[in-house]
Amino acid sequence: MKLHPMEDRIVVRPAESEERTASGLVIPDTAKEKPQQGEVLAVGPGRRAEASGEIIPLDVKVGDRVVYSKYGGTEISVDGEDLLILSSRDVLAKVEK
Amino acid sequence: MKLHPMEDRIVVRPAESEERTASGLVIPDTAKEKPQQGEVLAVGPGRRAEASGEIIPLDVKVGDRVVYSKYGGTEISVDGEDLLILSSRDVLAKVEK
Amino acid sequence: MKLHPMEDRIVVRPAESEERTASGLVIPDTAKEKPQQGEVLAVGPGRRAEASGEIIPLDVKVGDRVVYSKYGGTEISVDGEDLLILSSRDVLAKVEK
Amino acid sequence: MKLHPMEDRIVVRPAESEERTASGLVIPDTAKEKPQQGEVLAVGPGRRAEASGEIIPLDVKVGDRVVYSKYGGTEISVDGEDLLILSSRDVLAKVEK
Amino acid sequence: MKLHPMEDRIVVRPAESEERTASGLVIPDTAKEKPQQGEVLAVGPGRRAEASGEIIPLDVKVGDRVVYSKYGGTEISVDGEDLLILSSRDVLAKVEK
Amino acid sequence: MKLHPMEDRIVVRPAESEERTASGLVIPDTAKEKPQQGEVLAVGPGRRAEASGEIIPLDVKVGDRVVYSKYGGTEISVDGEDLLILSSRDVLAKVEK
Amino acid sequence: MKLHPMEDRIVVRPAESEERTASGLVIPDTAKEKPQQGEVLAVGPGRRAEASGEIIPLDVKVGDRVVYSKYGGTEISVDGEDLLILSSRDVLAKVEK
Incomplete structure (x- = not known):
């Protein structure tokens, strides 16, 4: 199954969370939410x-690694994998590795 | 009975839910709502x-399979079948099978 | 008494509710509200x-049968008949009989 | 005292309420608010x-009988008479007698 | 001290309240707020x-008597007198005496 | 340290409060908030x-004494002095001394 | 790891807080939040x-020291350092040292 996002939406594969320490313990969330990172799979x-009705192309492309607001996306399970559909406005920054 | 949606609305037939396991048990909803899929019946x-008043044609067409936000639509029963009337803005992505 | 709706409003005569079963029992409302149907009496x-101030003509006309959002209209009693004044934006779809 | 409404506002004299029955009993309000009728005294x-800053003339005139949303207006007492100042957007329909 | 209101604001001197009866008793507020009257001191x-950035001149002038929404203004004490700074959009009507 | 406000913001030095009486007693706040005065230090x-993207110059300048809404600004301590950064839209009026 | 902010966002390194006194005691927050300062690392x-779709360049540049609203940003940890991603609209003023 392949997703073709509408308008300015993108599909993101969230990065492996690092909230699990080396010994396998789960670190509880702090009160302050932190943004998430992921890889762009589709735009x-x-x-x-x-006003003009012209299409404004996106500033992110497939393969980009992005930091996004945790509150913006919608979770979707595709072929057993948990992905996110985000508006590109929820992307805060691109990450250069 | 046939529905002709107004403006940017579409009629969707929700896909069979997979929340029922093979043995017939209902899996309780998780806290996090997941989007739904369905087939577009009318646009x-x-x-x-x-600004211009020009009509912006829709990016989905009859027969498309779409992922949509669970919160956007209005349920309607047509000839005994439960359908949804959605704004096309509630469509998150098209699905390629 | 005759109503001339302002701007994009329409007057609708709600269809006979089918929430009353053959034996006359009232079926209680479910939690999920369903849209209503009716006939357009005036537009x-x-x-x-x-931006331009130009008048955008309505896409519904007198005699159309429409599905509308239950939450949008204002009830009005005209000559003993309960009618609704709706914004045309609350019309979800036209129904072809 | 005479009122000259600003912008798109109008002054309305509410019609005699018919919520009082022939025998003088007050019929209690139902849960669902109903719109009110009245006569336009000033526009x-x-x-x-x-966008353009041009003045858009009103579609109601002095003497019109209108149905208006109960929630929109501001009550004002003029020479002992209770009147309403409404935005013309709160007028739902004109009534032809 | 003299006030020069910014943009579309005006300074109003509220009229003597008539909520005090001849015998000096204060009549308690009713549940429904009523608009206030006053004299325009500065505009x-x-x-x-x-869109255009052009200045739209006000429709009220110094000396006008106006009816205004009770909820819009900001109280200010100038030389021991209680005045109001209102947006001209809070002015409902001009009063002709 | 010197502040250069962004866009339509201004820096204001609040006037000495007169809520302290001659004998040094603090007068309790009334329920109704009153606007504040101050001197403009930077614009x-x-x-x-x-729409056009053109810069709209401010109508206040350094040295102006202004009345501003108490709810708009952000407090900042500069070299031990408590100042406010306001949007110029929170300025209600200029005061002529 | 390097961040490239999207649209009008900027990356800020918050200044060392001065809420810790010389003796190392933490001064409790006052009820009134104060803005924060920091250095711009990326724009x-x-x-x-x-309306036009044209890109409006930012008024802050890398190296600027800015005062920003405490409520606007999103925290992100980059190589063990706590940074903030802000909209440039949350920048209140630039600071000249």
Whole structure:
């Protein structure tokens, strides 16, 4: 199964969480939510500008590693893998490795 | 009875839920809502651009399989079948089978 | 008494509810609200486009049968008959009989 | 005292309520609010279009009988008479007698 | 001290309240708030149109008697007198005496 | 340390509060908040118009005495002095001494 | 790891807090939140104007010291250092040292 995101949406594979320590203990969440990282698997064509109706292409592309707001996305399970569909506006930054 | 959606609305037939296991047990919902899939049965002509008033055609067509936000649609029963009327903005992605 | 709706409003005569079974028992509402159907009795001239001020004509006409969101309208009693004044944006779809 | 409404506001004299039965008993309000009728006593010049700044004239005039949303207006007592100042957007329909 | 209101703001001197009866008793507020009247003491140059940036002059002038929404203004004490700074959008109507 | 406000923001030095009486007693706040006065110490270049992107210069300048809404600003301590950073939209009026 | 902020976002390294006294005691937060200072480490290309779609370049640059609203940013840990991703709209002022 392959997802083709609509408008300015993207599909992201969340990075392995590092909240699990070497010994396997789960570190409890702190009160302050932290953003998440992931890899971009698919991107939409872009949303239309409100006034002109022209399509604004996305600034992220397939393969980019991104930091995104934890609150923006929608979880979806594809072939047993948990992915996220995000608006590209929920992407805070691209990460250069 | 046949539905002709207005503006950017679409009619979707929700896919069979897979929340029922092989043995017939219902798996309780997790706290985190998951999006739904379905098949597009009818599409509206598109909504008008705010500024120009021009009609923006939809990016989904009859027969598309879509992933949509669970919170967006309105349920309607047509000839004994439960369908959904969604805004096309509630469609997150098209699914390629 | 005759109603002339303003802007993009329409007057709808709600269809006979089918929530009453053959034996006359009232079926209690389920938690999930369902849209309603009705017949369009009157339509306004259309609202003005935000930017240009031009009037956008309505896509429904007198005699259309429509499905509408239950939450949008205002009830009004005209000559002893319960009617609804809706914004045309609350119309989800036209119904072809 | 005479009121000159600003922008798209109008002054309405609410019609005699018919919630009082022939025998003088007050019928309690139902849970569902119903719109009100009244006569237009004064109209403003119209509001300015957001983009062009041009004044959009009102579609109601002095003497019109209108149905309006109960929630929109502000009560004002003028020479001992209870009137309402409404935005013309709160007018749902004109009534032809 | 003299106030020069910014943008579309105006300075209003509230009229003597008539909520005090001849015998000096204070009549308790009813549940429904009523608008207030007052005299315009100063007016701003007008706010800028969102799109064009042009200044839209006010429709009220110094000396006008206005009815205004009780919820809009900010109280300010000038030389021992309690005045109000309102947006001109909170003015409902001008009063002709 | 010197502050250069961004966009339409300004830096204000709040006037000495007069809520302390001659005998040094603190007068308790009334339920109704009153606006504050202060002196403008620095002004930003102005914000950009939504549509055209042009910069709209501010209507206040360094040295102006202004009345501002108590709820708008952000407190900042500069060299031991408590100042406020406000949006110029929170300025209600200029005061002529 | 290097962050490239999207649109009008910036990456800020918060200044050393001065809430810790010389003797090492933590001073409790006052009820009134104060803004924070920091150094700009990276800036995005700017967001697009709503109407024209043109990119509006940022008014802050790498190396600027800024005062920002405490409520706007998202915390992110980069190579063991706690940084913030902010919208440039959350920057209140630039600081000249």
